[in-house]
Amino acid sequence: MTATTTGRVVVAGASMGGLRTAEQLRAAGWTGAITVIGDEPHMPYNRPPLSKEVLAGKAPFESLAFTPKAAAADVEWRLGTKVVAARLDERIVELDDGTALAYDGLVVATGMRPRRLRCPGPLAGRHTVRTLADAQGLRDELTRPGVRVVVVGGGFIGCEVAATAVGLGVREVTVVDPLPLPMVGPLGELLGEALLRRHEERGVRFALGTGVAGFEGEDRVTGVVLSDGTVLAADVVVESVGSVANVEWLEGNGLDLSDGVLTDEQLRVGGRPDVIAVGDVARFPNARYDGAPRRVEHWSIPTDTAKHAAKALVAHLNGAGAELAPFAPLPTFWSDQHEFRLQSFGAPALGKDDVRILGGDPEGDVLVGYHTGGQLVGVVALGGQAAAMGAARYRSQLLKQPALTP
Ligand SMILES: Cc1cc2nc3c(=O)[nH]c(=O)nc-3n(C[C@H](O)[C@H](O)[C@H](O)COP(=O)(O)OP(=O)(O)OC[C@H]3O[C@@H](n4cnc5c(N)ncnc54)[C@H](O)[C@@H]3O)c2cc1C
Numbered sequence: 001m002t003a004t005t006t007g008r009v010v011v012a013g014a015s016m017g018g019l020r021t022a023e024q025l026r027a028a029g030w031t032g033a034i035t036v037i038g039d040e041p042h043m044p045y046n047r048p049p050l051s052k053e054v055l056a057g058k059a060p061f062e063s064l065a066f067t068p069k070a071a072a073a074d075v076e077w078r079l080g081t082k083v084v085a086a087r088l089d090e091r092i093v094e095l096d097d098g099t100a101l102a103y104d105g106l107v108v109a110t111g112m113r114p115r116r117l118r119c120p121g122p123l124a125g126r127h128t129v130r131t132l133a134d135a136q137g138l139r140d141e142l143t144r145p146g147v148r149v150v151v152v153g154g155g156f157i158g159c160e161v162a163a164t165a166v167g168l169g170v171r172e173v174t175v176v177d178p179l180p181l182p183m184v185g186p187l188g189e190l191l192g193e194a195l196l197r198r199h200e201e202r203g204v205r206f207a208l209g210t211g212v213a214g215f216e217g218e219d220r221v222t223g224v225v226l227s228d229g230t231v232l233a234a235d236v237v238v239e240s241v242g243s244v245a246n247v248e249w250l251e252g253n254g255l256d257l258s259d260g261v262l263t264d265e266q267l268r269v270g271g272r273p274d275v276i277a278v279g280d281v282a283r284f285p286n287a288r289y290d291g292a293p294r295r296v297e298h299w300s301i302p303t304d305t306a307k308h309a310a311k312a313l314v315a316h317l318n319g320a321g322a323e324l325a326p327f328a329p330l331p332t333f334w335s336d337q338h339e340f341r342l343q344s345f346g347a348p349a350l351g352k353d354d355v356r357i358l359g360g361d362p363e364g365d366v367l368v369g370y371h372t373g374g375q376l377v378g379v380v381a382l383g384g385q386a387a388a389m390g391a392a393r394y395r396s397q398l399l400k401q402p403a404l405t406p
Contacts, residue, residue: 007032009313010093010101012083012249013109014038016046017279017302019066021107024310026071029318034075035101037093039082040131048299050135051160052336056167057139061132083110088253088275105313108250108261108269108277112243112297117152121215126237129157141236148172150224150234152212154182156335158240159195162204163337174205174232176212176224187380188352188370194362194382195337202338207232243297245281259283260295265326267309273316276309278302287326289347289377290404298333305329330399334388341381343388346370346398348378359390367391375401
């Protein structure tokens with residue numbers, strides 16, 4: 001395939017990371033063409049409500065769509081189109097409609113897709129939650145009378161789906177996880193136990209410390225077989241067992257694609273100043289912590305990465321050559337489950353061995369600090385709005401902390 005266009009930044013992935021980067025390219029002074037290619041049929045929309053308000057039937061799709069900033073009004077959107085390959089040495093991407101596009105700058109914003117369980121059994125009745133279509137399909141099933149739901153995975157999406165299902169009046173909701181507590185991976189035991197208690201009090205059941213061996217049923221799932229042989233009756237299964245990066249289209253370019261796409265501290269890919277990565281798919285070193293490259297699947301990251309990476313790309317494209325300070329975001333996430341909220345600032349997962357209660361009590365609203373080498377690296381609040389505001393008060397302290405030694 002040949003392609004002739006120049007003076008163009010191509011953005012692969014038309015979701016939050018792609019949109020924010022298009023906007024930030026303009027803010028950074030890029031006046032050339034911007035083409036955003038997305039395989040979903042929709043303009044970028046907000047994903048967090050998918051496991052909460054959309055599933056609960058409280059938010060129509062129109063309320064999820066982002067409103068692009070005026071500066072990005074001339075961006076070309078090619079939706080329902082997939083990028084299938086990239087030839088970085090030639091600065092060309094290939095699309096599934098058989099065309100190729102030349103670029104001066106390329107943005108990798110293709111995000112993640114749900115990991116699937118590879119166990120024997122039927123597929124029908126098994127769901128994931130990543131897209132609007134996923135959430136709508138699952139909602140149709142959850143609102144059937146008498147339905148029994150098994151959620152595989154006690155991470156944040158699994159816990160949110162379980163809470164929403166109970167809120168919808170689903171009579172049996174069971175969360176299965178090989179770990180001993182929900183969300184224990186990112187948050188540690190103290191909050192894992194507090195979460196478990198809250199979910200159980202509101203009717204969610206748990207089968208913890210056990211995996212899934214298979215699914216029962218002929219044409220569609222009727223039960224989940226656990227690793228210990230127990231069978232949980234299930235009309236609907238939700239698989240929330242992590243995600244897989246959408247990077248296959250970048251293969252063959254000598255990049256590190258072992259977990260997302262590896263970037264340098266300016267979010268540049270493969271040592272190339274003309275290729276940047278943003279959002280969930282970017283595995284970047286964070287100068288605020290130990291400099292180890294990590295992916296961060298939080299809503300704050302598409303915007304943070306877009307701001308920094310767009311500046312780096314435009315500096316290269318416009319020949320400005322100025323080196324920016326290394327990227328050093330303060331990760332932020334929240335999760336709404338039942339009527340309570342988890343609000344996190346910083347990197348709690350790095351400080352799980354030294355967890356201290358900063359305020360409140362795990363039975364009610366609680367504020368927890370995570371430390372490494374005695375230094376505060378993250379705070380998480382669990383409870384109502386006041387607890388979340390308590391966590392926000394630590395933001396400036398976290399921003400002022402010295403970088404961790406690698
Ligand atoms: C159900 C759910 C609930 C969430 N709740 C919260 C929350 O409460 N709090 C929080 O902090 N974060 C939450 N998040 C995380 C947050 O939504 C993500 O971090 C954010 O959506 C990442 O945006 P992104 O643009 O990097 O990736 P994505 O949103 O994954 O977008 C990538 C886009 O690229 C498209 N694409 C993939 N491959 C190709 C290709 N080859 N060609 C063209 N297009 C392609 C994809 O279809 C997709 O549209 C939630 C996520 C989900 C799924």
